Amino acid sequence: MKKRALISVSDKKGIIAFAQALHDMDIDIISTGGTKAALEAANLPTIGIEEVTGFPEMMDGRVKTLHPLIHGGLLGRRDLASHMEAMAAHDIQPIDLVVVNLYPFKETISKEGVTEAEAIENIDIGGPSMLRSAAKNFASVTVIVDPADYTTVLEELASGETTLTTRKRLAAKVFRHTAAYDALIGDYLTSVVQEEQPETLTKTYTLKQALRYGENSHQRALFYQSALPVPYSIASAEQIHGKELSYNNIKDADAALRIAQEFTAPAAVVLKHMNPCGIGTADTIAAAFQKAFEADPVSIFGGIVVLNRPVDLATAEQLSGIFLEIVIAPAFAADAFSLLAKKKNLRLLTVEFAEATNEPEIVSVLGGLLVQDPDDQMETAADWQVVTQRVPSDEETAALAFAWKAVKHVKSNAIVLANQQQTVGIGAGQMNRVGSVKIAIEQAEASGNIEGAVLASDAFFPMDDSVAYAAEHGIKAIIQPGGSIKDQASIEMADKHGITMVFTGVRHFKH
CATH class of the missing domain: 3.40.140.20 (AICAR transformylase, duplication domain)
Incomplete structure (x- = not known):
């Protein structure tokens, strides 16, 4: 019996070339809706989902793959005679490869002015169900949720089969992906109903970078970013020069950014070890930095500087004469950047100075988390x-x-x-x-x-x-x-x- 692949993707990056390779390996392709149209437009033959299930897509596409002939083909264990007998008795053909990525829920709720109805319609049900069924049966089924994995799968299929190690790795990735997807949905609906004390807390983050080490050189560390990025944050900052940020750099930069946001006039914040050593405001950013420097000209050595105005040449000349770890600002003038970039290890970052978010502060403790509202109140x-x-x-x-x-x-x-x-x-x-x-x-x-x-x-x-x-x-x-x-x-x-x-x-x- 020929192998079968089921392809239904929202993100169509690379899917034509991938499907062409499957077709060249004589693998039948089952597909749905827009994916089917895209494949056929590329002259790739497909089997419509309704040809498998005997039912048309209905309810505006809400129901199309939720069917025993699909999930039986995904979940049936090839090593159990009873499963194979049941599949034969009900004319269920095995599905060996699943390629699915989900409705763009995150992208939808990130849009300004999105309505609740729009968000709800971008909650994928069939996709996660197929992914989870395929991932559960990784002993026999290869499942792909990320286009980055197309190449590995094709290389292994060229030798006949994907390896169990790869199938298990891809299955774990699927469950992480669907868990993150559900977490976003749960978080969105929790905010809609304004639940202040949810009985469970499920947040999702995306790996931004692996760090050289943590607080100390013997500690492993990773940097994750909120699934819905916060514009004014170290996680959303763009590094335009210098060596890689360290764990301690990131913590200090976060603390300095929080301070800088308190000020609307030109302001400079100098910080070391999570505490400011100088804060200055003035009519110009150069004058503001001079005041911050004069506040503690000793502790600034090896410090982090955040400026809430673009860095001009006058400010850069002051900064260049001091050993600093990081300078963060909305932008750097070309001549200012050229001067500061002469220091190859000095990290230069830009960040969008946007309004503060009211996202909760989360701190880990042994065996749990502490969650609190941000301290964004300021008395006059x-x-x-x-x-x-x-x-x-x-x-x-x-x-x-x-x-x-x-x-x-x-x-x-x-x-x-x-x-x-x-x-x-x-x-x-x-x-x-x-x-x-x-x-x-x-x-x-x-x-x-x-x-x-x-x-x-x-x-x-x-x-x-x-x-x-x-x-x-x-x-x-x-x-x-x-x-x-x-x-x-x-x-x-x-x-x-x-x-x-x-x-x-x-x-x-x-x-």
């Missing part, structure tokens, strides 16, 4: 409560607002000293809050930028010692969430030293 001066006798001046208010944006992105316990346009001292990740205060003040004093600086704390002061230490070093304005049982002690300490203090009522703890 209208939300603040002045709790001291002295109210902030306009200049202090502007500086407090800047510092409050910055401290949100510093690892807790977090303290940021800043003026209206730049951070001047950052204390991050200490086990007690006064320790962070001391680090931030020491840094600001070392750079000579503490004069007129304000202080932001991501969470409340548990005691008045942080306020007292800040007062000793000339700090005159503080912003913090409030909420401690000892708030009054901190307020009294501020009043004692003529410090203005505002409460935001919201904590921005970054664990």
Whole structure:
């Protein structure tokens, strides 16, 4: 009996050449709808699905391959006499090769303005069913879901049969593919019905690249991208120069991009080890970077820079004099790129500065995942409560607002000293809050930028010692969430030293 292949593809890339090769091997081709038309237009003979099933395609194509004469031909075990007897009794012919890819559900829901009805009609039912049937019976059936596998299959068929190893590998690929397809559908419908606590969480990601190693050289690492790409993200960034990104590069770049998105004026963010070491804003991107650099000219060495404006030559000249790992911006002027590209290892990336998405943040823990909404809330001066006798001046208010944006992105316990346009001292990740205060003040004093600086704390002061230490070093304005049982002690300490203090009522703890 001649071998049979069933071909029904949405993505027709390479299918004519593949089908021609099957025809040349004297393999009969069963096909459906648009695929059948495309093959016949190339003068390739096909058997219509209705010729196999005895039923026409119906319900706008919703029902065409869901039939025992199809699935029996896919699922029947060739090594079991009872299966072969059943197939013979019901005139079911074996199908040896299945080539199917699915309705473009992802592409459909990615379109702007897509309706729910359009999305539903692009949920493939027959395709996944055939793929799963064929994949389950990989002992006898070869199944292809990816055009990239055409060449391997043809090479093996030229020798008579595909190998069990290949069939098993392709079957695993099918189940990954259909699982990802179903995950997208489930995620879409979950969002439609606004289910906030689904009983299961199934996300799907696509391999973007294998990394040289993870956090350390002995750790294997891979980089996956969301199935529905997020425009403003390190996963969607385009690398235009430099060596391959590392695991740590990607994590740091992600953190820096999150900070840069807080600012609409020209802004520069310099980051090391998941914490900013300098943030600056100004009228030009070159001036903004200069402020970020001056915030901590020591820690910037080997850092990552994100700029929210295209890089011009003036900015590139500043960047080129420093050892940096990565520079990310919306674009690079030709002369700026030429200058920076002289450093062969400097990674240059472009990213689309789009609106932030509200996708959940997902973090792995042993045996599970933590999922939370993004911390995209930001309070303004209208939300603040002045709790001291002295109210902030306009200049202090502007500086407090800047510092409050910055401290949100510093690892807790977090303290940021800043003026209206730049951070001047950052204390991050200490086990007690006064320790962070001391680090931030020491840094600001070392750079000579503490004069007129304000202080932001991501969470409340548990005691008045942080306020007292800040007062000793000339700090005159503080912003913090409030909420401690000892708030009054901190307020009294501020009043004692003529410090203005505002409460935001919201904590921005970054664990």
